[in-house]
Amino acid sequence: MSDVRLRVDFVACDGHALCAQLLPEVITLDEWGYPILANGQTSDPLPHSLLRLAQAAIDACPTLALQRDRQDSPRHPPPAAGV
Numbered sequence: 150m151s152d153v154r155l156r157v158d159f160v161a162c163d164g165h166a167l168c169a170q171l172l173p174e175v176i177t178l179d180e181w182g183y184p185i186l187a188n189g190q191t192s193d194p195l196p197h198s199l200l201r202l203a204q205a206a207i208d209a210c211p212t213l214a215l216q217r218d219r220q221d222s223p224r225h226p227p228p229a230a231g232v
């Protein structure tokens with residue numbers, strides 16, 4: 150298992166559904182065509198065997214809503230010392 154997860158920015162997502170077509174093992178669609186990931190906005194860690202397809206789905210997303218979300222790079226870094 151890799152440390153890479155997928156993340157969807159639902160503000161940017163337009164429900165084009167390309168991601169689910171390219172990566173049905175990880176992404177399904179709701180009734181309006183918006184992606185459903187295992188943990189809401191993020192997927193579970195991807196197996197190494199799906200990393201190439203995941204990158205293809207990221208590259209195909211027309212709104213840049215689909216992104217990599219590495220576990221070792223927190224979105225909210227800890228506050229600076231003394232704050």
Ligand code: SF4
Pocket residue numbers: 157161162163164165166167168169182183184209210211212213214215
């Ligand atoms: S391809 Fe991009 S815009 Fe389309 S449903 Fe997936 S994340 Fe949203």
